Amino acid sequence: xxxxxxxxxxxxxxxxxKSTIAKRVAQILNIEYIDTGAMYRALTLKVIRSNIGIxxxxxxxxxxxxxxxxxxxxxxYLDGKNxxxxxxxxxxxxxxxxxxxxKEVRLMMIxxxxxxxxxxxxxxxxxxxxxxxxxHANYKFFVTASVEERARRRYIELTEExxxxxxxxxxxxxxxxxDKIDSTREIAPLKKxxxxxxxxxxxxxxxxxxxxxxAIIERG
Ligand code: CDP
Numbered sequence: 001x002x003x004x005x006x007x008x009x010x011x012x013x014x015x016x017x018k019s020t021i022a023k024r025v026a027q028i029l030n031i032e033y034i035d036t037g038a039m040y041r042a043l044t045l046k047v048i049r050s051n052i053g054i055x056x057x058x059x060x061x062x063x064x065x066x067x068x069x070x071x072x073x074x075x076x077y078l079d080g081k082n083x084x085x086x087x088x089x090x091x092x093x094x095x096x097x098x099x100x101x102x103k104e105v106r107l108m109m110i111x112x113x114x115x116x117x118x119x120x121x122x123x124x125x126x127x128x129x130x131x132x133x134x135x136h137a138n139y140k141f142f143v144t145a146s147v148e149e150r151a152r153r154r155y156i157e158l159t160e161e162x163x164x165x166x167x168x169x170x171x172x173x174x175x176x177x178x179d180k181i182d183s184t185r186e187i188a189p190l191k192k193x194x195x196x197x198x199x200x201x202x203x204x205x206x207x208x209x210x211x212x213x214x215a216i217i218e219r220g
Contacts, residue, residue, distance in 0.1 A: 005138070006031060008123040008217070009130035012143035013179050013190060014093075015150030017201045017209060021143060022125040024210045029123070029217070034071060034116055036126035036133070037096075039109055041087035042069045042078040044096040054098045061104045069112070090164050094174055097181040100127075106187050127182055130193035139217055140196035143209070149202045151175050 006029065010022045019035055026033035046067055052059045070077050075084055086092070099105055106128075113133045117124060124133065130140035145153075151172035158164040158171065182190040192198065197216055201209045 006121040007117060007134055007137040007139075009134050009137035009140045009193075009196075010123060010125040010143055011127055011130050011141070011190065011192070011196070012125075013147075013150065013182065014175050015154040016143045016145045017153070017206060018125045018143045020206055021199075021201070021209050021213065022123045024206065025213055026123050028210070028214060029121075032120050032122040033074060034113070034122055034124040035076070036109065036113055036124060036129065038071075038076040038087055039069050039112065040096050040100045040105075041092050042076055042083055043067060043105065044092050044099045045083055045087055046078055047099060048091065048095065054095050057102055057104075060099065060102060064105060064108060071116070090158055090166060090174075093178070097178045097185075101181060101185040101187070103187050110188070127190040128188035130196050131191055132188045135193070140193050141199050141213055141216075142192040142196040143199045143201060145200060145202040147175060147179065148172065 010018050012018050023033050043064060046063060047060055050063055052063060068079055075082050110133050117134055130137060155168045155171040158166055199209050199212055
């Protein structure tokens with residue numbers, strides 16, 4: 001390997017398979033994986049635990065200023081405590097986009113994400129990585145799938161082992177709402193960077209999508 005940095009940006013809507021694919025690519029290339037959605041989810045968890053209204057922007061910003069969010073060995077820590085599990089609950093998915101559209105929240109997260117990317121080779125996934133956070137990434141991918149397929153996958157995830165009591169229709173509706181907030185917000189909306197490769201995972205296995213990405217990177 002040369003000493004050239006390898007920075008890969010992955011963006012796309014909820015349930016497209018981004019995280020699973022990015023994690024596999026990170027393993028294959030032996031680089032770090034950073035899930036920026038987990039950072040927004042961690043702050044949302046803190047807001048919900050603090051009983052602050054989701055629309056109380058002033059209090060949310062104050063709360064954020066006394067919050068630490070960090071990755072240690074691929075696990076997410078909120079104020080020093082591991083919250084890998086808690087951030088995946090559906091109550092967080094339902095509320096996170098309201099927190100993620102606050103300008104001050106985004107500015108802080110973007111700063112943190114750029115700091116992380118300064119010192120290591122990595123693949124970072126989110127909504128605004130190729131467009132705003134790491135516009136100079138070596139490779140950019142926009143991972144997507146039909147909304148029905150994304151809802152189907154998320155429904156399976158949420159209901160396996162009886163974790164959540166929810167219908168497919170509810171999941172579909174929640175994903176549509178989240179897509180809409182994420183793509184229409186004023187700051188750093190979800191958008192394909194013009195130089196990103198589109199990976200449509202609708203009719204593909206994880207392995208096929210991973211191979212597609214690795215082939216593009218190996219081609220150079
Ligand atoms: O895993 P899933 O696709 O459901 O979403 P996620 O990547 O965990 O992101 C959760 C939410 O955080 C998104 O719906 C966005 O509202 C927000 N987010 C964001 O605004 N910018 C990012 N770079 C990553 C996530």
